Amino acid sequence: MLFGAIQALQIITFEPLLLQCNLWLLAGIALFYLLESGERTNALRRILRVGVVGWMFGLVLAAVQILPTLELIPRAVRGAGFDFDTISSWSMHPIDLVNVVVPHLFGDPYTLDRADYWGESFHRGREGYLVSFFLGAVALLLSILSFLSPRRNLQRTLLGLTLLSLFMAAGEFNPFYRGLSEHVPGISLGRYPSKYFLAGALALAVMVSLGLEVLLIHEARGSRARRGVLAVAFSGLICAALGLGMHAYFQSRPHNLEAWIESMADPKRAAAKNFPVVASQLNQSLRASGIFLGLSSFLVLVSRFWEHPRMSPVLLVSVLAGELIPANLRVVPLMSDRDVEFVPEVITYLTRRGPNEIYRIVQLDSPLQTFSGIWAPNRSWAWRIHFTRMSGQPMYGIMSGLQYAVFYSVDNLNTRDSDELYGRAFRLQGADGLNFLGRLNSRVLLTTSEIPYPGVRVMAVLPTNTDRKLKVYWLEQMSPRAYFVSGVESVHSHKEALERLSQPDFPADRMVILENSGVDTKPGDEGAGNARVLSYQDRRVLCEVDAQKPGYLVLLDSFYPGWQAYVDGKEAQILRANYAFRAVEVPAGKHRVEFSYRPLFFYAGLALSCMGLLFGIVSIFWSGGPNGFKAVLIYLKSRHKKLKAKNGLLA
Structure with missing residues (x-):
């Protein structure tokens, strides 16, 4: 039942690639159980029974989401799947493997024009979908130690999951990915293969725990295990020395690192880059990785000399936290609720002074516009969110109180009809385009540009906290709702x-x-x-x-x-x-x-989900365990018999 409930939650989120990762993890757990079992036949039967019953229970629980989704898919943009170019966008480039150990490899992507970021040429002109693949030098060292673990079956299963996730995360850089996307159901429904790395990250996290276990037990396992631990520790110290040596070299010759980064960066964006800052950040990351790798390798090396064998793993966990927490906090854009959860002036204006009728709005500016030419109080990503909402863009969610005629959905979450209307509206030029928008019940047009055509008039000019003003236009000719x-x-x-x-x-x-x-x-x-x-x-x-x-x-x-x-x-x-x-x-x-x-499909799904939930509750309480409902009934019957016998004696 627990297995089915977990699957139901995963299905309800309906993220195709993460659902596949979840299936891989479950398959890995099943494989490990099978390898560890002394009776393989019985274990296989139990795996199949739990898998089939659990999946059926999960599908029934998630029916409230599944049935409406099945109704929507034929009408949705995603229903036909994506072409390979779209599917493979934001793949994990081989150089991203360096980012697993070196934090902030490509710099800071959270600036409007990405002046402090140089990874566009590896990610199709943008920042990586997973902004960071960073797991840390300490985690990598402990993962390598896990190969000395006596839990061979678990270690091999985790290694297989890690390699599979890297194989799929490579996407367009994997020569087999195109064939898989064309012939394996489900892959073409998802985008951004780099998300597959999340399964590998989870597997590596478990391997880290195995590495810590190795440090606790290697003394008891004999000289071979001790030699293996020492070899890993010395290898880590050598790599740390090389990393710190590179840092010292680039510290004394920063222009060499700047020139290398500039040669690797996208030449079309080179003019906007602050290469000295980018090089300085990368050099600091090399130093941090070298220090943490050297410190963790030293702790592993001296672990055999600790009086208390648990001291070394505790210190290593502390070093691991010291490496990961500050680095990961830096990859989170500095945004507060005030950057998103505020009422833009355009909403206030349209609510109080807008047309006294039912109408729709169209934002004419591209949500993917570049911000390099806009003056702003700062260049942070938080300001970009702020500007997007101030200008009435629905990119980060349709704002309360507004109804949009057509809008651009970056995740293709709209219907095919909506997508076609959006494309047609922006392909038509001039008065023809305005006439088409009017037929969609569009009364209000929002833009930071001028509309030099008859049939529109300016209702208001609103600030956006930049040098660009938001103009609210009234479209004269509009079909009523x-x-x-x-x-x-x-x-x-x-x-x-x-x-x-x-x-x-x-x-x-x-x-x-x-x-x-x-x-x-x-x-x-x-x-x-x-x-x-x-x-x-x-x-x-x-x-x-x-x-x-x-x-x-x-x-x-x-x-x-x-x-x-x-x-x-x-x-x-x-x-x-x-x-x-x-x-x-x-x-x-x-x-x-x-x-x-x-909606018939929704009500049918809701009924199935309720029946599934009721079945799960009854099954749990009807189980034969000490706390099950069946045990309670047996107890009550026995008490009734005792009371009846007692009353008979008294009579």
Whole structure:
């Protein structure tokens, strides 16, 4: 049950690569159990039983997430998987292996223009997805000591997990990765292979504990074990001396290190780099690694002379903490809650003085813009987050109170329809692009640039704490959230619907685009009717329609399974309208149309998860253990019999 519950939590997070890492760890544990078991056949049966039952229990527990996800995947950008270029981005470059021992190998990535960072040429022009692979020289030394452990099966299992994680983390630098991504299910759904290294890091952490165990028991294991420990200690001292020697050399000749870094850095970004600072940081990292490696090797060397054998491992753990804690604190950007959890002025303005209607917003600036040309109070990454929110960008989460028509999702978490609308909106130029945004119910446009086209006017100019101001534009021509049309344009494909919606001559105020509806195309009349929204909630929208003739109520909300429509209380069919939105056929006269969200897949998943949870609770309490529910029932029956017998004697 515990195994199934852990799997359910992992499935609910739905991170494909980390789910694979989790499966590897479980397979490693199962392999270790099998190798340690004296009865391999019985052990294999138990592994299969626990695996199958546990996974079934985990799938049932996670059904509340799985079923809606299965409904979403065919409609999501990620549903078709990624191409190899996207899958393999942010792979672990071979030089990142040096970062395992040397902290801050590439410098500080948390600056706006990355002036103190030089690793772009190894990570496709950006910082590494895993900003640091650093485990430390002390951890590496103890991991090597684990090879002297008598726990051969555990050590080999952990080593296999580590090598597998490195093999997969290499991504595009692994000649077999392309074939694996094309033929192994699940790999193409995830991105950033460097995340595979997390499984190896966990395996190495366990190997560190084995290395500490070796120091506790090597004296009792004879001369061969002692010689192995001494060999590791002397090797560590030699490597530490080499590292400190390199530090001393570059300390006296810093220009040599600067020149080497400059030759390895991306030449397109060389002008913005502060190479003296980068070289100084790298040289300090070499010194720190050399000192900690030398100190830990010395402690291992003298461990045999300690009166108390536990003293050396305790000191080594202290040295390990001294190496890891300061180095890892430096790779965390200095941000506080105030950098993120604040109400930007644009939200305050739109809430108090914005349009008195239901509308959407479009941020026209690229969320991936460079910040090298922006004046800012400082160059920290925290300020970048601050600027992004001040300028109304939804990149770090849609801000409270705002509804965006289209936006860029760096993690491809949007639907295909949304992604296509975003791409089409920014491919159209000038007035055509503004007209298209208006058809998406976009009233407000945000940008730090000028919009030199008619049909927009500036509502406000707001500060961003930089030399750039955020301009809030009002788009004059906008389709309301709900409106009535009497005309229909019938198309035969989804692509054709988008093309027609994008054309400037499409009369969106009189006609609606319907796909494969079986309805013939007919022109619409102006003033054929009107509609207004009476109530707008997340799961319920109520509209009132006054139609002079039969037609369609168009609601510019996403067409998605789970929504049901009712015209005057009678269920009506929801049609896919204007490529990505909804429409309901309405007869002439006054009517009320209600849209209600009742996601069948979610409720089915919730029911399964509740049944699974109830089954787990009953199974735990019904177990035959000393504290199980079954034992409690047996105890109560025995007490009842004793009381009954006692009452009989008294009578």
